[in-house]
Amino acid sequence: MQNDTVHQVPPVSKQITTEPTHQAMRKPYNSVLAAIGNTPLVALDFASQGTIYAKLEYLNPGGSLKDRSALFMIEQAEQAGLLKPGGTIIDASSGNQGIATAMIGAIKGYKVIITVSEKISKEKMDAIRSYGAQIIVCPAIEKIEDPQHYHSQAVALHKSMPNSYMPNQYFSTLNAQAHYKLLGPEIWQQTHGMITHFIAGAGTCGTVSGAGRYLKEQNPNIKVIALDAETSYRATGGNPKPYKVEGIGIDWDTPMLDLNVIDEVLPVSDANAFAMLKTLAHKYGILAGPSSGAVAWAGSEYAKQLKPTDIAVMMFGDSGRAYLSKNLYI
Numbered sequence: 001m002q003n004d005t006v007h008q009v010p011p012v013s014k015q016i017t018t019e020p021t022h023q024a025m026r027k028p029y030n031s032v033l034a035a036i037g038n039t040p041l042v043a044l045d046f047a048s049q050g051t052i053y054a055k056l057e058y059l060n061p062g063g064s065l066k067d068r069s070a071l072f073m074i075e076q077a078e079q080a081g082l083l084k085p086g087g088t089i090i091d092a093s094s095g096n097q098g099i100a101t102a103m104i105g106a107i108k109g110y111k112v113i114i115t116v117s118e119k120i121s122k123e124k125m126d127a128i129r130s131y132g133a134q135i136i137v138c139p140a141i142e143k144i145e146d147p148q149h150y151h152s153q154a155v156a157l158h159k160s161m162p163n164s165y166m167p168n169q170y171f172s173t174l175n176a177q178a179h180y181k182l183l184g185p186e187i188w189q190q191t192h193g194m195i196t197h198f199i200a201g202a203g204t205c206g207t208v209s210g211a212g213r214y215l216k217e218q219n220p221n222i223k224v225i226a227l228d229a230e231t232s233y234r235a236t237g238g239n240p241k242p243y244k245v246e247g248i249g250i251d252w253d254t255p256m257l258d259l260n261v262i263d264e265v266l267p268v269s270d271a272n273a274f275a276m277l278k279t280l281a282h283k284y285g286i287l288a289g290p291s292s293g294a295v296a297w298a299g300s301e302y303a304k305q306l307k308p309t310d311i312a313v314m315m316f317g318d319s320g321r322a323y324l325s326k327n328l329y330i
């Protein structure tokens with residue numbers, strides 16, 4: 001009788017760990033580039049009613065939500081004849097678009113130079129270098145117009161270097177278009193058109209405005225929530241102060257802040273964003289980066305007001321592995 005007990009089929013909720021049929025099967029790809037996107041949604045029990053999913057962007061090959069936008073912008077430039085074989089791609093980044101660009105440049109055979117602020121994690125700088133790209137570390141200056149700012153330095157370098165191309169993720173609206181064309185439809189299909197809330201961090205605003213626009217076109221009632229840093233340029237009315245969360249923070253007049261799409265821009269403190277990180281790792285097994293902590297904080301607030309049929313999707317932008325040296329998890 002003992003054996004019968006051992007071999008009893010466990011309840012459905014307990015058997016979902018290793019069965020391959022429970023995962024979306026991916027066909028084999030002939031390039032890492034084809035493996036970009038189609039990241040999973042994982043339900044978190046933040047809400048007593050409704051469903052709230054984390055979209056785990058760290059499962060992209062480059063480890064973040066920036067793989068789609070970097071690939072789209074580079075391929076648009078190739079098609080337009082702006083980026084030619086033997087060319088150099090230059091861009092400014094808070095790390096992740098730089099990592100994605102370095103990865104894609106390696107595969108496609110372009111030289112890549114990324115300018116970053118000294119405030120970004122060592123792990124992200126090392127990742128860019130590890131794909132064979134060059135990195136230029138610039139002082140942590142708040143005002144984007146300052147010639148020492150990492151965006152200004154990328155522009156100057158691009159102007160001085162022949163056969164170079166700058167995707168310009170901070171000002172080119174192709175960034176938002178990437179998320180409109182790729183991320184929006186992905187989330188719509190994954191939720192079978194049932195999504196009611198979209199919650200995403202805002203840096204360039206490409207993710208939240210691009211995917212948000214696609215989702216709102218399908219259903220204008222979907223609520224789109226953007227997470228800004230509490231002391232960003234926008235949140236302080238033009239008097240920014242340093243903050244620690246990387247990737248989010250509206251620090252210039254970005255052409256991608258689409259307030260026709262975004263219902264609410266929520267400022268979040270470093271403390272609130274960081275406070276979520278241990279819970280995500282220790283309780284849910286999700287080792288996510290600080291911007292995901294900010295999004296999770298907003299998700300946990302919104303979870304209180306969800307209706308039983310509501311489905312919220314939170315963008316978890318990257319992995320905590322890129323921030324281990326910042327001692328946020330132990």
Ligand SMILES: Cc1ncc(COP(=O)(O)O)c(C=O)c1O
Nearest residue numbers: 201203204205206207247291317
């Ligand atoms: C981890 C992470 N989350 C969120 C964002 C914000 O995305 P977006 O620039 O599309 O607004 C970024 C941007 O770099 C990021 O790296």
